[in-house]
Amino acid sequence: MGRYVVRRLLQVIPVVIGVTFIIFCLVFALPGDPIQALAGEKRADPNIAAILRDHYHLNEPLYQQYWHYISGVFTGDLGETYNGRAISDIVSQRFPVTLKLGLTSFAVEAVIGILAGILSALKKGKFLDNVVLVATLVLISIPVFVLGSVLQLELGVNLKLTPVAGIEKGWPQSYILPAIVLASTSMAYIARLVRSSLTESIRADYVRTAIAKGLPRRRVIGLHAMRNSLIPVVTFLGFDLGALMGGAIITERVFNMPGIGQQLAQSVYLRERPVVVGLVTLLVLIYLAANLLVDLMYAVLDPRIRYE
Amino acid sequence: MTIIDPTDAVPAPRPGDAEKTGPLLEVRDLHVEFKTREGVVRAVNGVNYSVNSGETLAVLGESGSGKSVTAQAIMGILDMPPASIPKGEIRFYGQDMLKMSAEERRKLRGARIAMIFQDALSSLNPVLSVGFQLGEMFRVHQGLSRKEAKAKAIELMDRVKIPAAAARVNDYPHQFSGGMRQRIMIAMALALEPDLIIADEPTTALDVTVQAQVMDLLAELQREYRMGLILITHDLGVVADVADKIAVMYAGRIVETAPVHELYKRPAHPYTRGLLDSIPRLDQKGRELYAIKGLPPNLLKVPSGCAFNPRCEKAQDICRTERPLLVPVTERDGTELPGRASACHFWKETIHG
Known part of the structure; x- marks a missing residue:
C-alpha cells in the first residue's frame, strides 16, 4: 500500500509537466497581446511595453518561456501577473472562497443525495420513489444558471431568506444557496446511483443470508447492503470533490463569489498566461489528489481490491 | 438452580x-x-x-x-x-x-x-x-x-x-x-x-x-x-x-415419501423411478443414459390431473383428468409400509409390478 502511494505520487510529476505545457501552448495560441490588454483601449507606450515584454520573456520562443515558468514552479514560485502581483497571493485570497463553497456543496450533495437514494430504493415503486425520480430528473435537466438565477430571485430578492449575491455575510449564510445550486446536479446523480446500486444489492444473495441470520432489518440494509452499494457512490463523490475544488465558473459568476473559477475566467479574458497556467496546475494537483483518495478508498471499501 | x-x-x-x-x-x-x-x-x-x-x-x-x-x-x-x-x-x-x-x-x-x-x-x-x-x-x-x-x-x-x-x-x-x-x-x-x-x-x-x-x-x-x-x-x-427419509417434489407437490433405502429399492412413483434410472451406472457403461423426457411444467399452467402426466410413460386417461392424492403405500397383502406414500393412480403397479 505504501509503495503504491509513493508510485502514484511520483506519477504526478509527468502529469503536471504535461498539463502545464499543454495549457501554456493553448494560452499562447490565444489571439491578442497581453501587454496591449494592460493598457485597455489606449495604445500602450512602446517603451514601457518593450520593458514589460523583456521582463516577462515575451519575446523569447515558447519553449524558453515555458522553461522559465516550470523551473519556477518546481522551486515553489508560481510566477506573477503582468501587473506584478504574485500568483500565490491570488490563490491564497481566492482559494478559501472556493474551498468553503466546494465543501459545503459536497456535504449537501452527499447527505441529501445518499438519503434520497436510500429512501427511494427502500420504497421502490411507491409514491416517495416517484417523487425522488421526478425531482432528480428535474434537477438534472435544469441548467445551473437557470436554477441559480431563479433561486436567487425567489429566496434572495422576494423572500429575503438568503443574501442575493456576494460573500459579505460569510459562511454559512452567503454560501448555503450557491452550494445548493452547485450541488444540485451531482446530488441528483448520487440519489439515482444510490437507488440503483442499493436496489441491486438488496436482491443479492448475501443480503438474503443476512436476513436468514436473523439480523434486524436496519442492520441488513444499513450494513450488509449499504457497504456494497457505497462503492460506486464513493467513486463518484471522490471525483466530484476534485471538480468542486476547481471552482464553479457559472455558480461563482451568478452569485458573484470571488473564487478560483471566477478568477480563471477573468484571467483567460485578460490573457494572463501565468495566472491561467498557475491556477490550472493547482486544479490538476487537486484533481490528482482526489483521484488518489478515491483509489485508496476503494481498497478500504472493497477488500477484493488490493494494491501492491 | x-x-x-x-x-x-x-x-x-x-x-x-x-x-x-x-x-x-x-x-x-x-x-x-x-x-x-x-x-x-x-x-x-x-x-x-x-x-x-x-x-x-x-x-x-x-x-x-x-x-x-x-x-x-x-x-x-x-x-x-x-x-x-x-x-x-x-x-x-x-x-x-x-x-x-x-x-x-x-x-x-x-x-x-x-x-x-x-x-x-x-x-x-x-x-x-x-x-x-x-x-x-x-x-x-x-x-x-x-x-x-x-x-x-x-x-x-x-x-x-x-x-x-x-x-x-x-x-x-x-x-x-x-x-x-x-x-x-x-x-x-x-x-x-x-x-x-x-x-x-x-x-x-x-x-x-x-x-x-x-x-x-x-x-x-x-x-x-x-x-x-x-x-x-x-x-x-x-x-x-x-x-433418513425422502420427500420427492414435483410441480409444487410431494409426489412420494419414503424411508431412504426403500425409495431406492422400490420407488412407488414413476417420477421417482425416472430419477433413479437417470443416475449414471457403471454396469451400463457405453449405453445411452436414460433421461425423463420433456421439461418440468410451467407453473403458470400446471397440466390438469397429475402434473407429471405429459412426461409419464404409464399415463392413462385418468391421469389427465383426476389429480392423484398422496396415499399410503402398502405391501401387496395390505401390510403397512410406515412412512411411505405416493401420489400416483398406479402406485401399486409401479412398486409391485
Whole structure:
C-alpha cells in the first residue's frame, strides 16, 4: 500500500509537466497581446511595453518561456501577473472562497443525495420513489444558471431568506444557496446511483443470508447492503470533490463569489498566461489528489481490491 | 438452580423446550404463490412434511419443483410481495410460525432455525471478513462484545475444520477456496446450535471430492448436536448416504415419501423411478443414459390431473383428468409400509409390478 502511494505520487510529476505545457501552448495560441490588454483601449507606450515584454520573456520562443515558468514552479514560485502581483497571493485570497463553497456543496450533495437514494430504493415503486425520480430528473435537466438565477430571485430578492449575491455575510449564510445550486446536479446523480446500486444489492444473495441470520432489518440494509452499494457512490463523490475544488465558473459568476473559477475566467479574458497556467496546475494537483483518495478508498471499501 | 457452563458441549436449555413433544417441524398443507405480470405462479401447492430432532429429511426434485420455495417459507425469507402464503401452517415445536410477529420470527431465524445456501461465494458478504460475519451471530443474538464474538468465530472455524482458523479469521470470503467457503456457511448456520438446519443444495457448487467432505462434516455435526436437517437437493447420490427419509417434489407437490433405502429399492412413483434410472451406472457403461423426457411444467399452467402426466410413460386417461392424492403405500397383502406414500393412480403397479 505504501509503495503504491509513493508510485502514484511520483506519477504526478509527468502529469503536471504535461498539463502545464499543454495549457501554456493553448494560452499562447490565444489571439491578442497581453501587454496591449494592460493598457485597455489606449495604445500602450512602446517603451514601457518593450520593458514589460523583456521582463516577462515575451519575446523569447515558447519553449524558453515555458522553461522559465516550470523551473519556477518546481522551486515553489508560481510566477506573477503582468501587473506584478504574485500568483500565490491570488490563490491564497481566492482559494478559501472556493474551498468553503466546494465543501459545503459536497456535504449537501452527499447527505441529501445518499438519503434520497436510500429512501427511494427502500420504497421502490411507491409514491416517495416517484417523487425522488421526478425531482432528480428535474434537477438534472435544469441548467445551473437557470436554477441559480431563479433561486436567487425567489429566496434572495422576494423572500429575503438568503443574501442575493456576494460573500459579505460569510459562511454559512452567503454560501448555503450557491452550494445548493452547485450541488444540485451531482446530488441528483448520487440519489439515482444510490437507488440503483442499493436496489441491486438488496436482491443479492448475501443480503438474503443476512436476513436468514436473523439480523434486524436496519442492520441488513444499513450494513450488509449499504457497504456494497457505497462503492460506486464513493467513486463518484471522490471525483466530484476534485471538480468542486476547481471552482464553479457559472455558480461563482451568478452569485458573484470571488473564487478560483471566477478568477480563471477573468484571467483567460485578460490573457494572463501565468495566472491561467498557475491556477490550472493547482486544479490538476487537486484533481490528482482526489483521484488518489478515491483509489485508496476503494481498497478500504472493497477488500477484493488490493494494491501492491 | 443450575449454573450453565457456556463451554459445556450440551446445548443449554432454552425456552420452548417444555413443548418438545411431537415433531420438531411440521409443514401442513403449505401453499405459496407468486404474483407476476403473466399471472399467479403457484410454486407450492399443499406440501406436508415433518422433521424430528436428529432426523434428516431429504427433499428431492428438479429446479422449479418448489423445494427451495418451501424452505424459504419455513425460514421466513420469502419476498412478500411478490410471494404470498394463502394457506397452510408451519409448526415449529407445535407453534405455527406463520402466525408469529415479524420480530418473533426474526429471533428464531439463525438462532433456532438456520439455513445453508447453495453458492457460498455469493451468499457471503464480499466486503466483510468471515470472522465478522460469523461473530455477528453472537453479537446480534446474544449481545456479545466484538472481541468475544471473534473468539467464538475462531472456535467455530476450528469446529468446521478450517486450518489455521485464528490466522484466517480476518480474511474475506474471496480468499477462501470453494470448500472452505461452504464450511464457513455451515459454521455460520451452526453458530447458535439451532434445532433445525435447512441446507439448500449445499454441495451443488462444489467439485465431487469436496462435496463428500462437506456432506460428511454436515452429517457429523448434525449427529453431534442432534439437530433436525432438511436437505434440499437434486443429487440422489448425496441423499443416499445421509438422509433418513425422502420427500420427492414435483410441480409444487410431494409426489412420494419414503424411508431412504426403500425409495431406492422400490420407488412407488414413476417420477421417482425416472430419477433413479437417470443416475449414471457403471454396469451400463457405453449405453445411452436414460433421461425423463420433456421439461418440468410451467407453473403458470400446471397440466390438469397429475402434473407429471405429459412426461409419464404409464399415463392413462385418468391421469389427465383426476389429480392423484398422496396415499399410503402398502405391501401387496395390505401390510403397512410406515412412512411411505405416493401420489400416483398406479402406485401399486409401479412398486409391485
